[in-house]
Structures are given as structure tokens and as C-alpha cells.
Amino acid sequence: MNRLFCVIPCYNEQEVLPETSKRLQEKMETLIRKGKISEDSRVVFVNDGSKDNTWKMIQRLHEENPLFQGINLSKNMGHQNALLAGLLTAKDVCDAAISMDADLQDDINAIDEMVDKFLEGADVVYGVRSKRATDTFFKRFTAESYYKLVNALGAKTVYNHADFRLMSRRALLGLAEFGEVNLFLRGIVPMVGYNTEIVYYERAERFAGESKYPLKKMLSFAVEGITSLSTKPIKMITGLGIFIFFVSIAVLIYSLVRYFTGHTITGWTTTVISVWAIGGLMMISLGVIGEYVGKIYLETKNRPRFIIESYIADEQDEAVFKDNEHR
Structure with missing residues (x-):
């Protein structure tokens, strides 16, 4: 029978954790009763340097029920790194792992269909929102534009x-x-390949607490996704440079014709506009290139993506987990 791990990254989730753990426990016990997963399946909460009582609550959950395990990172590493820490830690002790957020916006009931798809042979099952009825117009518009932009730019x-x-x-x-x-796991996982399936679900509103992804962070996340997985923005700069070069040749020919025919007019407005336009494009281009150079700098340092401070798990699992402390 297959051993399933649910990996939940947590950052300051003390308000929602009691309800999340309750619902996950009910779901896991139901799947065990139906014989779809083994009795030693687990829920792993990854504490990403929370400043509240999140880690203490995870410890208490483990003491009360061995179903719950915990990974405590040495500091706040960011959502994607915390999620990766949980997945890579679980990979050697599970047959499949489900990742989801702690805020209960992801539909826990969709786990049943995900497990069914896995039992039918799928290696990756994506949970996809069927609609965005709970979102404001601005949130819906920016989110949908985000996906389209990321895909259009090669990620x-x-x-x-x-x-x-x-x-x-x-x-x-x-x-x-x-x-x-x-x-940027949303772009990396599709690159893994294998047999994939999709499960549609309705995303609920956050159960409690505040969103960890305000607009500013979402914009940063979008830039991260594009520049981490695609060189298309640099190619676009190259194409823009070639286009401007040919435009400059056309303007040069036009200016020479005007000069030799005696129709030269001092164009202050044209000059100012040209200087500001070209200057702005150069600054944008340097910014995009700088973003890539910065990423190269970070990659060459080869710093660990996460450092695990402590575990709370079964003795057998903990022994395996200790082999994955630094990545």
C-alpha cells in the first residue's frame, strides 16, 4: 500500500493551523480506511522561520498524534525553499507527496481525486482552479495576466x-x-516530465490570518519565475536593439535627404524625445540584464537552499531525514 506525505509550508500560521490539522487528519484517516493509502502516511508541517507560535503548535500536534511530523528551518528561507525542503526530505520515505498551503484555500477534498489519479499511473497531478469567483476583479485580472505573461515570456x-x-x-x-x-517550482515541476494529470477544484477564501503574498511580493515572484526559467527577455532586448538600429538608419537617410534639399529644420522636440526614449530603453535593458547577472552571481555561490534545524518524526523517518539536512 502506498505511503502518502502531505507537505505544508508554514510561516506565521498559528491562527489557521488548528483547523488545518483537524481537516487534514480527517482526510488522511478517511483515505486510510478506504485502503487508498497506508497507515504510516504522514502530514509534514515545514516551519519557515515563523515568529509566532507555529513551531510550538507543530510540536504539540506531533506529541498528540504521530500522524503529524515537523521540519523546523534554521531561518526564514521563503515559501518555495520551505516547500522544497519538505518535498526533498520526504522523497526517500514516501511513495507520493502532496504539497499545499496551510491557509485552507486549496480544497482538501480534491486530495481524493489526486490519489485516484496517482493510483491510475500519474506521476504528477496538478490542482488547478476551476474559477476565481472569490477573487476581486483586480486580483482576478492580475493573476490571469500573470500566468499569460509568464508563459508568453518562456516560463x-x-x-x-x-x-x-x-x-x-x-x-x-x-x-x-x-x-x-x-x-520557481511552478515552472520547474513541468520540466520534470512523466505522466501528468489535472484535477480541478474551487479555491476558497483564506480561513484566517493575512495573505503572505501581497501585490508587491507577487510582482517579485513573477519576475523570479520569468528570469529563472527563460532567456526570452534578453532575446527581446536583442530584437529591440536590431529594430532601433534599422530605424536609426532610416532616420539618418531621411535627415541627409532633408539636408541636401535645403529643408533642414532645427527639431528640438524630436531631439528631446529621441534622447529620453533611447535613454529609457537603455535603462530598462540594463535592468533586465542586471537581473540575470544577479541570478548568475547567486547560482555561482552555490549557497544551501535551506538549512534544517530540527525534526520531529518517527525514529525511522528521522534517521532518513538527517541525510537531507543541507541542500
Whole structure:
């Protein structure tokens, strides 16, 4: 029978954790009763340097029920790194792992269909939002534009999919082969390949607490995704440079014709506009190139993507986990 791990990254989630753990416990016990997963399946909460009582609550959950395990990172490493820490830690002790957020926006009931798809042979099952009825117009517009922009610029993602997915052990081992420091799992997981399926679900409103992804962070996340997985922006700059070069040749010919025909007019407005336009394009181009150079700098340092401070798990699992402390 297959051993399933649910990996939940947590950052300051003390308000929602009691309800999340309750619902996950009910779901896991139901799947065990139905014989779809083994009795030693687990829920792993990854504490990403929380400043509240999140880690103490995880410890208490483990003491009360061995179903719950915990990974405590040495400091706040960011959502994607915390998620990766949980997945890579679980890959050697599970047959499949489901990743989801702690805020209960991902539909826990969709786990049943994900497990069914896995049992039918799927290695990766993506949880995809069927609609965005709970979002404001601005949130819906920016989110949908985000997916379209990321895909248009070469970072292939699954439309309306965040980090709610199931991955088989084979897929997790494939994910472990990707060693980049700049993480964008929504784009990396599709690169793993293997047999994939999609499960549609309705995303709920956050159960409690505040969103960890305000607009500013979402914009930063979008830039991270594009520049981590695609060189298309640099190619676009090259294309723009070639276009401007040919335009400048056309303007040069036009100016010479005007000069030799005696129709030269001092064009202050044209000059100012040209200087500001070209200057602005150069600054944007340097900024994009600088973004890539910065990522190269971080990659060459080869810093660990996460450092695990402590575990709370079964003795057998903990022994395996200790082999994965630094990545």
C-alpha cells in the first residue's frame, strides 16, 4: 500500500493551523480506511522561520498524534525553499507527496481525486482552479495576466495552478536533480516530465490570518519565475536593439535627404524625445540584464537552499531525514 506525505509550508500560521490539522487528519484517516493509502502516511508541517507560535503548535500536534511530523528551518528561507525542503526530505520515505498551503484555500477534498489519479499511473497531478469567483476583479485580472505573461515570456507553467499538486516518488527524485538556487517550482515541476494529470477544484477564501503574498511580493515572484526559467527577455532586448538600429538608419537617410534639399529644420522636440526614449530603453535593458547577472552571481555561490534545524518524526523517518539536512 502506498505511503502518502502531505507537505505544508508554514510561516506565521498559528491562527489557521488548528483547523488545518483537524481537516487534514480527517482526510488522511478517511483515505486510510478506504485502503487508498497506508497507515504510516504522514502530514509534514515545514516551519519557515515563523515568529509566532507555529513551531510550538507543530510540536504539540506531533506529541498528540504521530500522524503529524515537523521540519523546523534554521531561518526564514521563503515559501518555495520551505516547500522544497519538505518535498526533498520526504522523497526517500514516501511513495507520493502532496504539497499545499496551510491557509485552507486549496480544497482538501480534491486530495481524493489526486490519489485516484496517482493510483491510475500519474506521476504528477496538478490542482488547478476551476474559477476565481472569490477573487476581486483586480486580483482576478492580475493573476490571469500573470500566468499569460509568464508563459508568453518562456516560463512554461500550468494555467491557474499554484503549488497544490501531487508528485510520485519518481517525480520527486527527478525534482531533486534540479540544483538551482533561484526557485520557481511552478515552472520547474513541468520540466520534470512523466505522466501528468489535472484535477480541478474551487479555491476558497483564506480561513484566517493575512495573505503572505501581497501585490508587491507577487510582482517579485513573477519576475523570479520569468528570469529563472527563460532567456526570452534578453532575446527581446536583442530584437529591440536590431529594430532601433534599422530605424536609426532610416532616420539618418531621411535627415541627409532633408539636408541636401535645403529643408533642414532645427527639431528640438524630436531631439528631446529621441534622447529620453533611447535613454529609457537603455535603462530598462540594463535592468533586465542586471537581473540575470544577479541570478548568475547567486547560482555561482552555490549557497544551501535551506538549512534544517530540527525534526520531529518517527525514529525511522528521522534517521532518513538527517541525510537531507543541507541542500
